[in-house]
Amino acid sequence: MKVTVVGTGYVGLVSGTCLAEVGNDVLCLDVDPNKIRILEEGGIPIFEPGLKEMVARNVAAGRLRFTTDVERAVHHGTIQFIAVGTPPDEDGSADMQYVLAAARSIGRLMTDYKVVVDKSTVPVGTADRVQAAIAEELALRGANTPYAVVSNPEFLKEGAAVEDFMRPDRIVVGASDQQAIHLMRALYAPFQRNHERLIVTDVRSAELIKYAANAMLATRISFMNELANLAEKLGADIEMVRQGIGSDPRIGYHFLYPGCGYGGSCFPKDVKALIHTAATEAGLDLQVLKAVEQANEAQKHVLGNKLRQRFDGNLQGRHFALWGLAFKPNTDDMREAPSLALIRDLLAAGATVTAHDPEAMREARRVLGDDPRVRYVDQQNDALDGADALVIVTEWKAFRSPDFDLIKERLRQPLIVDGRNLYDPVFVRGMGFEYLAIGR
Ligand SMILES: NC(=O)c1ccc[n+]([C@@H]2O[C@H](COP(=O)([O-])OP(=O)(O)OC[C@H]3O[C@@H](n4cnc5c(N)ncnc54)[C@H](O)[C@@H]3O)[C@@H](O)[C@H]2O)c1
Numbered sequence: 413m414k415v416t417v418v419g420t421g422y423v424g425l426v427s428g429t430c431l432a433e434v435g436n437d438v439l440c441l442d443v444d445p446n447k448i449r450i451l452e453e454g455g456i457p458i459f460e461p462g463l464k465e466m467v468a469r470n471v472a473a474g475r476l477r478f479t480t481d482v483e484r485a486v487h488h489g490t491i492q493f494i495a496v497g498t499p500p501d502e503d504g505s506a507d508m509q510y511v512l513a514a515a516r517s518i519g520r521l522m523t524d525y526k527v528v529v530d531k532s533t534v535p536v537g538t539a540d541r542v543q544a545a546i547a548e549e550l551a552l553r554g555a556n557t558p559y560a561v562v563s564n565p566e567f568l569k570e571g572a573a574v575e576d577f578m579r580p581d582r583i584v585v586g587a588s589d590q591q592a593i594h595l596m597r598a599l600y601a602p603f604q605r606n607h608e609r610l611i612v613t614d615v616r617s618a619e620l621i622k623y624a625a626n627a628m629l630a631t632r633i634s635f636m637n638e639l640a641n642l643a644e645k646l647g648a649d650i651e652m653v654r655q656g657i658g659s660d661p662r663i664g665y666h667f668l669y670p671g672c673g674y675g676g677s678c679f680p681k682d683v684k685a686l687i688h689t690a691a692t693e694a695g696l697d698l699q700v701l702k703a704v705e706q707a708n709e710a711q712k713h714v715l716g717n718k719l720r721q722r723f724d725g726n727l728q729g730r731h732f733a734l735w736g737l738a739f740k741p742n743t744d745d746m747r748e749a750p751s752l753a754l755i756r757d758l759l760a761a762g763a764t765v766t767a768h769d770p771e772a773m774r775e776a777r778r779v780l781g782d783d784p785r786v787r788y789v790d791q792q793n794d795a796l797d798g799a800d801a802l803v804i805v806t807e808w809k810a811f812r813s814p815d816f817d818l819i820k821e822r823l824r825q826p827l828i829v830d831g832r833n834l835y836d837p838v839f840v841r842g843m844g845f846e847y848l849a850i851g852r
Pocket residue numbers: 418419420421422423424441442443444447495496497498510513514531532533534566567568569570677678
C-alpha cells in the first residue's frame with residue numbers, strides 16, 4: 413500500500429519505517445528540513461534501539477523515503493497518517509495547530525480518495541475537527557473528493573518502539589467508514605499474524621482509549637510514589653510492598669516502580685489534556701487525575717529534597733554526580749525529564765553537577781543551554797571525581813551493577829542517592845555507603 417506519514421518524529425519515523433518493513437511504499441513528510449536532511453544523508457535524528465538499521469534497510473530497498481514537499485506527500489499515500497506533535501498549550505489543553513495544519517494541507521491538495529488517520533494523541537472530538545478542516549479546504553476549491561477520517565492512537569513506548577510497533581498488544585481503529593476499516597485491517601494484517609489484535613471502535617472511543625491508557629499508567633506511578641514516601645516514614649520497604657501487591661493478578665507487576673517522578677512527552681501532557689477536556693467539554697472535575705499530576709510534580713523534587721535534608725539544608729558549593737538524564741532508559745528524550753527538575757533545584761541551591769547519560773547528553777545540553785555549572789562526561793565513572801554524592805536519576809542498564817569500590821574511591825564521601833531503587837540497600841550499605849533510595 414502507498415502510505416504517507418505526516419510528522420517524522422518518534423511516532424512518525426517508527427510507524428513509517430515499520431510499515432515499510434512489511435512491504436508498504438512509505439513516504440515520510442516533515443516540516444523540519446534539518447530532520448529530513450539527516451535522514452536523507454543516512455543518519456537518524458533520534459535514538460531508538462534498532463531503528464537506524466531498519467531505516468537503512470528500507471531506504472536501500474526503495475520502500476522508505478523522506479520529503480519536505482507537502483504536495484508530493486499528499487499525492488503519495490492513499491493512507492495519510494498524521495503523527496505530528498500535540499504539545500500542551502498554556503492552559504494544559506493539547507495544542508492542535510499542527511494536526512489541523514496537516515489536515516488542511518491534505519484537504520487543499522488531495523485529488524483522490526484518502527484515509528486520513530489521526531495517530532497523534534488527540535482530544536476526543538479531534539477527528540470531527542479534522543473532518544471539518546478537510547471539508548472546508550475541499551469546499552474552497554469546489555472539490556468533493558471522497559475521504560474518511562480514522563482514529564488510530566499509537567501505544568508504542570520510546571526505548572522499545574520498534575518492537576512495540578512490530579508486535580503490538582492491540583491496534584485500536586476508531587472509524588465508521590467501511591472502506592477505511594477494510595484498508596486499515598489490510599494495512600495491519602502483517603502485524604497480527606498470531607491472533608487478531610485489531611479492536612474496531614467508534615472514533616470517540618478510540619480517542620479516549622489512548623488518554624485512558626496513559627492516565628491509568630500515570631496513576632499507578634503516582635500511587636506507588638505516594639506509598640513510597642509513606643513507607644519511608646513508617647519504616648517499611650516499598651520494594652517488598654511492590655512485590656506483595658504485584659503478585660495479586662488483579663494488580664500485576666507492571667508500572668508499580670516508585671521513583672523520582674514520571675516524565676516524557678506523553679504522561680504529563682496527556683494527563684493535563686484529559687483534565688482540561690473533562691473540565692471544558694464536560695464540566696467534570698477529574699479529581700483522581702488532578703491528584704496524580706500534583707503527586708508527580710512533588711515527586712520530581714524528591715531527590716533535591718533528600719539532598720538538601722542530608723546536607724542540613726545547605727547545598728551551597730556542593731558538587732554532585734548524576735547518572736542518567738533521559739526521562740527513561742533507551743531514549744535520548746528529555747521532555748519533562750525528572751533530571752531537569754533536579755538539576756534546576758541543585759543549581760538554584762548553589763550546587764554544581766557533573767552528569768553522564770549514554771544517549772541524552774546532547775539533548776540535555778540543548779534543553780539546559782550551555783551552563784558552566786553543569787558538566788557532561790562520556791564515561792559514567794568520570795562523573796564521580798570530587799562529588800559529594802552519586803545521584804541515580806535514570807535506570808540505564810549500565811548503572812545496575814557498577815564497580816562500588818571505584819565509586820567509593822572517586823566520590824568525596826560514600827553517599828549514593830538512588831532515585832530508581834537500583835541497588836540492594838543491605839549490600840550497598842555493607843559496602844560502606846550511606847544509601848538513600850525511594851521508600852526504603
Ligand atoms: N513519543 C511517544 O512515545 C508517543 C507514543 C504514543 C503517542 N505519541 C503521540 O504522537 C504524537 C507525536 O509524538 P512524537 O513524540 O512523535 O513527536 P515529535 O515531536 O517527535 O515529532 C513530531 C514531528 O512532527 C513534525 N511536524 C509538525 N507539524 C508538521 C506538519 N504540519 N507537517 C509535517 N510535519 C510536521 C515536527 O517537525 C516533528 O518532527 C503526539 O501526539 C504524541 O502524544 C507519542
